[in-house]
Every structure is written in structure tokens, then in C-alpha cells.
Amino acid sequence: MLVDDFELHASAAGLVVGRLTVSDQTYLHLKGIRIVGGTHDGKECEVAILRTTESPWVPQAAVHVRPHLVTMGQACSQASPVGTDWQYLSRRFDKAPSPRGFLAHIFTVLAEL
């Protein structure tokens, strides 16, 4: 999987995909994500994913979310370099490296909060 593959897949899945640049780092910015399941079921949030360009793409072991969804420090969360209104959720991704699999991972992370 290349990062471009994921970007295309997320767009094709109906998400609004943009980019954010913060301190020389570029993030994929997924807007209008509706959380399905968990304590935030039905809420809408934004997700940022670090955009790196190695081959194959290795997603960062983190999902950045806005607004904050848990008390900072709980559920493996910490301050996000994307901004103070963002929250860094530390999560490993070791499953099948497909765009579909990684998008499912993001939704699962949100649903498990």
C-alpha cells in the first residue's frame, strides 16, 4: 500500500480528504467522520494521519482526532503535534496493509473509545 492508494480509497469511500502541514510534517486530513459504536456513537469528528512517502507506506502508530474524545492521558492518548485542539491516540496497526484495512482500523479505533 502506498499513501496515495489510501488517499484515493478514502476519497472513494466518500470522505472529504485534505492535507494539513504542521512543522514540516504533512497530514492527511479526513473530515466529517461519523463514529459508529462506542461511547461516541453518532458523533462527528476529524482525523489526521501522518503522511509519509516511503514504499510501501507504513502508517504512523497513531490516529490524531479533533475534538478530544477522551480525557488526556487516558486510553493511550496524549497531546498531538497537529494542534492543541487535536488529540493523539497511540494505536498500532499490524493488520493486512490495504487501504480498506487501514480505514477500517481508523473506524475501529474511534468505535472502541
Add this chain to the structure above:
Amino acid sequence: MHGYQAADFECVDFSVAFTDAIDRNLAQHLAKGRFQEDLTFAYWHPSRGASRYTAILHRLALPDADGDRLLQGNVAFTAGYLERVLSQRPADCGVALLHSHLGPGWQAMSEDDVIAERDRLAGLVASTANLPLVGLTWGTDGTWSARFWLRRGRHQYERQWASTVRAVGRRLRVSYQPELRPAPPSPQSQAATISVWGESTQQDLARTRVGVVGLGSVGSIVAEALSRTGVQHVALIDHDLIEVRNLDRTLGAYPEDAECKISKVLVSKRLVDRSHTAASFMAEPVIDSLLGGDGLAHALDCDLLISCVDRPWPRHALNTIAYAHLIPVVDGGILARVSEGGKLVHVDWRIHTVGPDRACLYCIDALRRSDVALDRDGTLDDPEYIKGLSAAERERYGRRNVFAFSLSVAAHQVLHAVALVAGNERVGGTGPQTYHAYPGTMEVSARQECGAECDVAPLTATACSVLG
């Protein structure tokens, strides 16, 4: 317009590489008996190292059964076939013409061959693809010869022979240009080695350019083993300096090296420059990380890489190089478990070769993507992060090791390298190996291929950018 300049190729060593699967496909197509030559076109990607430029054949553009070439003992392509090949050329790909001869060994060119490549094709291909034409000839014994046609002026194309043609699969089979890479003599100092695997294997091994990535406990031993075995050209790649804590595990390192903070590469070079048995020997020092521009470029100059690094991020890069740039990688690792009281509980080590026709580091569970991500971010160097992990995870990142474990891993890595070059599994085993120090057994994995969902195998022969 020509997108390349001949000056870009000054002092460059040329090579061609393809997978064993393509080689088999070509042999099937080109072998037409004792009296008939044949040809095909192919598309290639450029792989550029510090001093080597490799055309990596990605896909064949085989002729249709009839009408694409004229077969009359010798062979010629038709204008229609060439037109189709050029019009269907994938973006960023060069074009190669491959044809067979009726004799064995590295092939010279007939006047007709030269006219076809230099006068009919070189200009057309250069103006269409912005890359030089590559010509290859297949000998009846499977030996390949290859050349690049470089534009030197208006309608002027000059032949540059490739020094090697590499077919990469379960075996690394290299055809050598006899003047650029002559077979080395067999010195008396290698008599015992040659008595085990023979002169032919020794000549192939000697001419294989091997890169050792990481010159710590395992790499310093690997480098010494390669030099004593007779390998002529070894690239030593590491950015690190010798410290006191390295002295119990690094071959050739002394307290004064730690005191003076000498590079691990230079310590290893000092050792192998004295111990080598090859008549002509070069240990190329590359004081840079594999992830630095210089380190990566020198790795791409090699025919075979031995991974002696334990960090996930460079191992991810090596895994990609093995497939995308057709440079097989022999990798290894050690996991020593120690009780809270500080006693050794168990130790395993594993050795495996990755590249085409073999499962990659992810598919044999020798590397985890999330570890790569954490290493890239610098998280694995954060003591607070490590402190928060479970005991099992902390152990995994502990990188505990002693010299004797390194000796064993290094020995098996060298045996894997020899097996790859010799095509002899009786030297290196049949697959990925895991040694359990207790009870003392070596397990061999049956896994030979990547899984269907692997995203590394599809990069095979793409020569893609490794680090982006």
C-alpha cells in the same frame, strides 16, 4: 529532447537485473533449437546507486506468434512490432531488446546486431523514453550479456558494456562481463574453501558485491568472514562510532578505538584489509546510515546485502530494496529473555533471506509495521514510552546480546549468502531458520512466498523510491 546526458553516466558501472521468473520466461521464448535465434522487447526501470546504474527489467513485451519478427536462422523485428512496443511503453520505463545467440557464454555482437541496436533503435528509444536503449543477448548456457547505448552527439550512440547481468530468485545467478569482471585466480590461501564448494562457486562468490549494513556485533564478524572467504568487494555501511559498551561484542575493536570514538566502519575496514584472501580486495567504507542518502546509494550498488541492524526502520528499507531493486537481503535477529533477577531464561535467533521467490520480513513475522512506525518517529528511543510497555514488549526492544550469539547468527548469515550465490540449499538450508538455544533445535519454516495481501511483493522489480 533527451532526458539524459552521457555525462550523467561517467564512471558508472552498468548492470541489468531481472527476476528468475522473467529469466525462465525468456529462456522458454528464446530457446528455438540449434539453428534459430529469436528476440523480444522488454520494459525496464532505472535503479541508481552511488556508482552503479541498473536496468531492472519489469515486464516483457513478447512478440505475437506471427508477423512481429522475421525468423531465418537469425532474427529481425518488424517496424510494426517496434511501433507497438514504443506506443505501449509504461511511463518512466526504458526499452530493452533481447535476442538469443546459438553459442554459450558472454556474447559479443555481430555487425548486424550493432546495426540493429545502434542505428535502428538507440536514437528512437532515447527520444521516446528519455532513457538509453539496453541490449541483451542470451547464450545457450543461460549466460546473459548486456550493453547500454549512450548518446554522445547528434546521431551518435556509444556502447557501454554492463559488467553484470543478475537473475534473482531462490538463487542469485550473475553473468559477468569477462573483461570488466574477470574470474579471479584461486590463491593457495583459499584451497580449503575451494575444496568444499568448488572453483566455480568460489569465482562467483568472489565477484559478488556484498554490502554489510551495520558493523556492530554481528556485522563485524560477517565482514571478517566474507573477507577471509575471498569476496573481493565489500561495502561496509554504518554511521555509528565504537563505544566502550561495544568492546565485548565487536570483532577488531580495542579500548583505544572507543577512547578515540573511531567509526565502526573504519574498525572493520582495518580488520578486513589485513585478513582478506582475495588477490584483489576492496573494502568500501560508507560512514552513513542506510537511511542517509549515501548509505542507501551504496547499498544499491551491491548484488547482495547482509542486514546486521536490529532497528525496524532500516530493516523495512532493506526489505523493500530486496524486492523493488532485486538485491536479496540476508537478515538475522537475536531475542534473549532475561528474568527480573537478571538470569538468562531463553534465547532464540533467526536467520532468513528475503527477495523474489521468498517471503518478505513481514510475511515471516520477522518485522512488524508498527515497530517500523515507532522507530521512524523516534518513539523507540523514548525511555518513558519503553517504561510504559508490557514486560514482553520491553524484552523485544531490549536488544540483549553476547558475542557468542552474534557468532552464531553471523555464521548462518554468511552460509545463507553462500547458498544464494551457489544455488545450493545444502549450505544454507531450505528456508527461514529459527534456532532455540534450549533444547538446541533449529526450526525451518516452510513459508516460501508472501501472503496474498502483502504490499511488498507487488513492488518487485519496480525500482521504486525506498524512503520517499
